[in-house]
Amino acid sequence: xxxxxxxxxxxxxxxxxxxxxxxxxxxxxxxxxxxxxxxxxxxxxxxxxxxxxxxxxxxxxxxxxxxxxxxxxxxxxxxxxxxxxxxxxxxxxxxxxxxxxxxxxxxxxxxxxxxxxxxxxxxxxxxxxxxxxxxxxxxxxxxxxxxxxxxxxxxxxxxxxxxxxxxxxxxxxxxxxxxxxxxxxxxxxxxxxxxxxxxxxxxxxxxxxxxxxxxxxxxxxxxxxxxxxxxxxxxxxxxxxxxxxxxxxxxxxxxxxxxxxxxxxxxxxxxxxxxxxxxxxxxxxxxxxxxxxxxxxxxxxxxxxxxxxxxxxxxxxxxxxxxxxxxxxxxxxxxxxxxxxxxxxxxxxxxxxxxxxxxxxxxxxxxxxxxxxxxxxxxxxxxxxxxx
Ligand SMILES: *Cc1c(COP(=O)(O)O)cnc(C)c1O
Numbered sequence: 001x002x003x004x005x006x007x008x009x010x011x012x013x014x015x016x017x018x019x020x021x022x023x024x025x026x027x028x029x030x031x032x033x034x035x036x037x038x039x040x041x042x043x044x045x046x047x048x049x050x051x052x053x054x055x056x057x058x059x060x061x062x063x064x065x066x067x068x069x070x071x072x073x074x075x076x077x078x079x080x081x082x083x084x085x086x087x088x089x090x091x092x093x094x095x096x097x098x099x100x101x102x103x104x105x106x107x108x109x110x111x112x113x114x115x116x117x118x119x120x121x122x123x124x125x126x127x128x129x130x131x132x133x134x135x136x137x138x139x140x141x142x143x144x145x146x147x148x149x150x151x152x153x154x155x156x157x158x159x160x161x162x163x164x165x166x167x168x169x170x171x172x173x174x175x176x177x178x179x180x181x182x183x184x185x186x187x188x189x190x191x192x193x194x195x196x197x198x199x200x201x202x203x204x205x206x207x208x209x210x211x212x213x214x215x216x217x218x219x220x221x222x223x224x225x226x227x228x229x230x231x232x233x234x235x236x237x238x239x240x241x242x243x244x245x246x247x248x249x250x251x252x253x254x255x256x257x258x259x260x261x262x263x264x265x266x267x268x269x270x271x272x273x274x275x276x277x278x279x280x281x282x283x284x285x286x287x288x289x290x291x292x293x294x295x296x297x298x299x300x301x302x303x304x305x306x307x308x309x310x311x312x313x314x315x316x317x318x319x320x321x322x323x324x325x326x327x328x329x330x331x332x333x334x335x336x337x338x339x340x341x342x343x344x345x346x347x348x349x350x351x352x353x354x355x356x357x358x359x360x361x362x363x364x365x366x367x368x369x370x371x372x373x374x375x376x377x378x379x380x381x382x383x384x385x386x387x388x
Contacts, residue, residue, distance in 0.1 A: 008137055013129075016356045019337070023344050035375050035382075037367040038350040040178065040324060042243040044298070047291040050242060053283035057276035067272035070263045071099025071251070075278040079236075079251050082285045087221040089229075095256040096229075098263050101273050103208055103237040103250035104130055106262060107172075109269065110252075111138035113261035114169050114202060122164075122171035124155050125358030126179050128206065131172035143168065146360035153182030153327075157195045165199050174206035176219050176322035179357045179366040183217070183321050189225040196231035202258060203232030208250075211241040211292055213322035214300045223254055233258045240324070241292060242284045249273050249281045299324055302369040302376055309380030315388075324369040327354070331388050336362050339388070347382040 028034060057063050070076075076093040083089045091097055100106040107130045115121060115138040123131040125144035132142040143164045145155035155173070173192065175184035196203045205222035213219050222234050233254030239245040252262060266272075307319045307326055316329040328351070330339040336353035343349040343365075354361030369376075 032348040034348045036350045038352045040368050043370045044243050046243045050280050050284045054280035057279035063275040067275045069267040069272050072278045078282040089223045097253050098259050100250040102248040103235040106252045108134040109265050110262050111135045112265045115140035119169050120167040126361030153180040168201050170202040172204045176209040180327045181320035181323045181325045193227045205234045207234050208237045209323045217321045305376045313384045326367045328365050346386040
């Protein structure tokens with residue numbers, strides 16, 4: 001029998017890391033000790049009080065049954081209290097909160113609720129790839145707004161062509177940003193609300209990194225902006241905040257009709273997150289938060305080692321205020337892919353070429369802070385030795 005994939009799968013953007021993967025395999029075979037700065041997945045463990053909460057909840061047979069599709073009442077209430085404490089934003093737990101099996105799940109599914117064939121969504125280049133893929137899977141098209149250094153890696157909404165603005169149904173933004181590590185201020189969010197209101201565009205703000213910030217900086221929620229809850233929702237995740245990427249728990253909050261439409265999609269696809277994980281999630285957001293400070297203190301040290309080190313050997317990179325990413329300018333004479341290959345083949349260092357996150361990421365590589373301080377010191381030594 002002949003197996004034919006759908007147009008949806010066949011039209012996925014080409015996988016840009018084939019060559020890097022091949023090179024990685026080649027040097028691994030040679031026995032090179034590879035330092036992987038490619039994957040944004042916390043290396044530190046989930047705090048033990050959260051694991052204890054899971055352990056206890058996993059033994060309760062009441063949690064072994066199908067959970068509610070849209071989240072346990074207790075979890076959604078904990079999320080609502082957290083938004084009040086952390087951002088002074090009021091949310092009705094019954095209608096303005098939905099629990100997700102990781103925020104990626106909600107981001108990938110939400111276009112199914114609003115995008116018809118041929119509809120347009122706005123997203124950024126570079127950006128988290130799931131926004132575009134989710135839109136494509138729903139039959140829509142993405143218009144990419146470039147994130148440029150001269151605009152502090154914020155999209156220029158005024159530069160989106162008028163016909164695209166008219167057609168656009170939704171837009172995805174993400175601050176603190178992956179991959180550029182840029183942050184947004186309330187002025188920018190105000191512009192977004194005005195733009196969305198004027199053009200009837202649903203805003204989806206991905207806020208996965210609001211708790212990963214340094215030097216006393218406290219990222220804002222998009223929903224703190226006047227009018228934001230009228231135009232949009234915000235995605236959040238416990239993954240990066242509490243080192244829980246493997247647990248698959250996140251949530252979306254904001255305008256009730258949007259949240260409920262996402263809930264409708266989900267109720268036809270999945271059956272909710274394991275209740276024991278939701279109970280552990282409640283422990284994460286309600287109990288002692290010093291684990292976040294400790295984690296951020298560690299990331300701050302790593303950031304200083306990596307960024308100061310890279311600058312000392314002549315590379316150009318801004319010190320991020322938030323996220324565990326660094327967005328490093330590629331030196332003259334290299335493309336993003338060429339520089340990533342150089343670091344890999346000559347120094348055994350994996351970094352992600354910026355164009356893998358969209359065409360406007362060309363000229364950069366992304367390096368993560370999810371490896372220990374000693375390894376990051378070694379990264380600097382290795383690059384110093386091989387040069388560029
Ligand atoms: C890691 C990440 C997510 C996904 O987080 P999960 O909750 O683990 O699915 C979403 N958005 C961005 C920008 C991320 O970097």
